[in-house]
Amino acid sequence: MPTFVYMTRCDGCGQCVDICPSDIMHIDKVTRRAYNIEPNMCWECYSCVKACPHQAIDCRGYADFAPLGHSVRVKRDEEKGVIAWRIKFRNGQKDMDLLAPITTKPWGTCIPQLRDVAAPNKDQRDSELLYNEPKYLRLDDGGLHTLKSAGLKLKEGVYY
Amino acid sequence: MFSNPISELSASIPPIAMQWYVIAMFILVAVGTILDMLHKRSAEYFFENAKKAQKSAKRTLSGGEKTSLAVQTVASEVLTSSEFKNTRRRISHLFTMYGLIVFIVSTAVLVFGYPTEADAGIWPFLWHLGALALAFGGYWFWFAIRVDVASEGVKWYNFNGRGDLFIVGLISTATFALLWSWTMGAGWVNWLFFVLFVASATELFGSVYWSKFAHMFFKPAAAYQKKCIKADGSRENLPEDYDLTDPAVQKRFPDIPEYMGTNPPNMGLGINREPPRHY
Numbered sequence: 001m002p003t004f005v006y007m008t009r010c011d012g013c014g015q016c017v018d019i020c021p022s023d024i025m026h027i028d029k030v031t032r033r034a035y036n037i038e039p040n041m042c043w044e045c046y047s048c049v050k051a052c053p054h055q056a057i058d059c060r061g062y063a064d065f066a067p068l069g070h071s072v073r074v075k076r077d078e079e080k081g082v083i084a085w086r087i088k089f090r091n092g093q094k095d096m097d098l099l100a101p102i103t104t105k106p107w108g109t110c111i112p113q114l115r116d117v118a119a120p121n122k123d124q125r126d127s128e129l130l131y132n133e134p135k136y137l138r139l140d141d142g143g144l145h146t147l148k149s150a151g152l153k154l155k156e157g158v159y160y
Numbered sequence: 161m162f163s164n165p166i167s168e169l170s171a172s173i174p175p176i177a178m179q180w181y182v183i184a185m186f187i188l189v190a191v192g193t194i195l196d197m198l199h200k201r202s203a204e205y206f207f208e209n210a211k212k213a214q215k216s217a218k219r220t221l222s223g224g225e226k227t228s229l230a231v232q233t234v235a236s237e238v239l240t241s242s243e244f245k246n247t248r249r250r251i252s253h254l255f256t257m258y259g260l261i262v263f264i265v266s267t268a269v270l271v272f273g274y275p276t277e278a279d280a281g282i283w284p285f286l287w288h289l290g291a292l293a294l295a296f297g298g299y300w301f302w303f304a305i306r307v308d309v310a311s312e313g314v315k316w317y318n319f320n321g322r323g324d325l326f327i328v329g330l331i332s333t334a335t336f337a338l339l340w341s342w343t344m345g346a347g348w349v350n351w352l353f354f355v356l357f358v359a360s361a362t363e364l365f366g367s368v369y370w371s372k373f374a375h376m377f378f379k380p381a382a383a384y385q386k387k388c389i390k391a392d393g394s395r396e397n398l399p400e401d402y403d404l405t406d407p408a409v410q411k412r413f414p415d416i417p418e419y420m421g422t423n424p425p426n427m428g429l430g431i432n433r434e435p436p437r438h439y
Binding site: 008009013014015032084097102 | 205206216243244245246249314320321322323372378379382385386396397398399400401402404409412413415416418419420424425426427428429430431432436437
């Protein structure tokens, strides 16, 4: 179910408009606050929810995540380099917190240069693996990978 | 250049008429604000929100704490417009806000205190300064910052109906006030600017119900409530602001010390590094 905006929190800065991959977060022309112009097209990627500097955007989550009526709220603190989630069930009893480092790469640095990559061969086309799937995600090769086992490190200055 | 325009006007219009006009504008703002609150039910919304937050509050705020939060809201959100994350918008808002306040206060002082005296101390200077600041902030907003311009493709010459009533009222009031003052003694041109100035001011103060003027009353309430929910722990279901160097936090979330160390560095400005211009 789609995102919605708490109008009293929004200051119309445009960060959600900027980041929405479906281009459905817009600024209302009368109130100058953000709103979701096409809720049917929102797939709850949470990009706008995380980008909002005022935590003015919320999302009504599906039942596949937790029983309906729950609250899933997120706070992405880029200066600290962490993202915090809080999932609260509708009975108010089950209240979970998660905290993890942000691992997103800087804006524009991960655009795949498909022109320079060889086309997939027949085996790759028939494989269940996604084309060009990062080796760190491949469970058929050494099980579940962590940052450490993949030899990766978090770098200072993470943004986007 | 900074003479008292009201005293020169008093030769043609009696001061009592000017004073009644100012009172009428004040009444229009008060009535417009009340009607706006009734129509949008904004006061009801804030009370209901506060009640909802109280249910999930982890502690009750004392009267002193609430007063302190109210003072903080006035000092930060109201006086310095700290809510705005966009610096340009914040500066433009400060010019517009303080320009309007200085302009209104100095107009009231001149109309009620010095309606016939050409020498009114610093007030005529403040009247012009307020109008100039208002015009500067207003035109900056109109031509460069109006979010619609960037995201909705609305050009600077497109009037956007209700959304622009307030800003058009501000800009035209300040502009025609200055033009009227600076063309004093220029015959019909001066009278034309005076009529336009009065018309703009009436539009500005009389359109509170339809325009965005009322935001100055409910925005501080929203900012105060935001501070209260943080202080009483209800947080509108938002996650805590964790201190990453706290051993208890590190024990609870072992990913943090494992990947970021026990004393995580500041990771930089993030999304605030660049203005939102990717759409």
